[in-house]
Every structure is written in structure tokens, then in C-alpha cells.
Amino acid sequence: MTPERRAIAMDIRAKGRRLEGYAATFDNPASIGGRFTETIARGAFAATLRSRGDILALVDHDPGRVLARTRSGTLRLAEDTRGLSFDLDVPDTTAGRDVLALAERGDLGGMSFGFTAIDEHRDGDRRELRAVDLHEVSVVLAWPAYDGTIIQARASEAPAPFRRYAERTLKLWELTR
Template sequence: MADAKTVWGYAVLWGSSTNIANEFLEQFAKGSLTRSIREDDIRMLLDHDPGRVVGRTASGSLRLREDALGLRYEVDVNLDTPDGQTLAGTIGRRDVSGISPSFYVKTENWLDGGSGLPLRIITEARLREISAVAWPAYPQTTAVMRSIANTNSVAAQRRIAARREAMRVRGML
């Protein structure tokens, strides 16, 4: 693979609401995806197109974990594929900056919303896939890119500098 890159961000933010077709508000409860990310083989796609897979949990190229903010993901971008190049290019230029989750709701709670729309709180869902999209239903989601090579080289340079300093202090340089 040429210059390896990682796309990362949040596919879901706990407690962040979005308007679904002006019919209801929807949000994910913290921990609502725990079982799914532990048990399901989840893919990352481009624009929800099943023919454009750019990562998969079973292969290890897509990693998902829940934290205090939401569902964080990291996907290793394969720049040897056209879809990998598209993902890296559109996210790198910030043409695409959001993620859209595709899921099945297992359990939910409905509340009378103060805005006139009812609020659906998803308490458990099965995640099928996440997609890099131009217009995500949840605009709070994120997609950013970092270069693994650059990250590793900066870390390596810091380690080398620290070792040199230790050697200098000991009189070895």
C-alpha cells in the first residue's frame, strides 16, 4: 500500500438529536451499540453503497469503540483501490466530513418532545454499516484523515530525540 492513511471520527454522538423527516427527533443512548460492535461484522461504505466497501470489522481494517462522547471509528484506507482513493481524497479535502450509520432498532423509548416533535431515544440497535456521506442525517458526526506514516515518523523522531538527550546527559555523545 502506498502511503497508508487512517480516517477516523465519530459515527454517533450520544444524546445528540437529529430531525427525521420533520416527523420526530432521534438520538442514541450511551451504550446502545455495545452489543452490536462486540458481535456484528460491520462495514464502512461510501454513500451506503454495498459495492463500495472501504473497511470491515472482521478484517480489522475498521475499528469501532464506544467512549464518553459516542461511537468512535477508525478505518485504514487502502490507497491501492479506487474507493480508498475516493475516501482519502474527499475526506482529505473536507468535501465529505460526515458519517451516516445504518442500523436496526432493537429497543427504543419515546418521549413527548418540547419542540412539538416526539423524541425517539434508541436504547439498543444493531449497526449494519457506517458510510462516509455528503449529507449525513446526524450532522454532528465527523470524518477526518491522518497519515499513519506521518504520525509514526513524528513519534519515531521524538523517541530518537529523547534517546539522544539521554545519551548526551550520560556523556555518551
């Protein structure tokens, strides 16, 4: 089976040399290539997370730009009521520095994930992912497929104008939910 990729615009926070946020959100419809609408069911990542396999954090799905991985403990993933959360230690590499700089400025496009569908339900032009085999999560520099949330970066020592911008962005996002 060919692995699939999905991306979402989402909340990414820069905390020193760490990024955290959501790589996927539940019950958030996305138009996939104009062919169908897809949602992710709660629990879709549970089996993968229990298996303790090695999942990578990449930049734009590029295996040449590894940011972190679960095997080394530099990538931590969990499912909660909102979706698939991630927390990763950003490496001091060109890719890591670039991603961190873009996150701090609020310029990232979102997050994405590469997977193989294990259990899905189709109904006409609707698809629900009920269980997936997760291969990787990726920082997306441009356009994600899922755009149900907002990207923002919050550094622990952000300048006052940035904090005000981030707070306004978060308030606007909360009002649109």
C-alpha cells in the same frame, strides 16, 4: 424489521491511509425527516460491539463500495463517552482514493450508520435509541442527518495553510459545543 440509516456531520481525520472519527455521537438531537427528533443513548452500540459480528465500512451505504470491515480487522469500532468511534484502513481502490482525497481537503459530508433498533423509547415526537444492531458505518459524501459536529481532515503531513484551517475549524466547533 427494515434497517434504518442515520448520518452525522462529524470529525474525520486522515492519517496516512487511515481515517478515524465518529460514526455516531450520543445525546445529539437530530430531526429525522421532519417527523421526529432522535437521540442515541450512551451504550446503544455495546451489545453489537460485544457480539463481534461483521460490520462494514461503506461509501454512502453502497455495498458495492466497501472500504473496510471488522471481520478482516481493517475496521475498528469502539464506544466511548462521546459516541461510536471508528478507525479504518483505507484501501487502494478508486473508492478509497476518492474518500481519502476528499477527507484531506475537508470536503466530506460526515458519517452515517445503518442499524436495526433493538430498544427504543418514544415520547411524542421524540425517539431515543437505547440499543441497536449495527450493520454498517458509511462515509457520507453529501448531507448527513445528524449535524451536531464538524468534519475536518487532518493529514499527518498537512501543508501549513491546511493545518491553520483545521485548527480554526476545531476551535470554532469547540466554542459551539
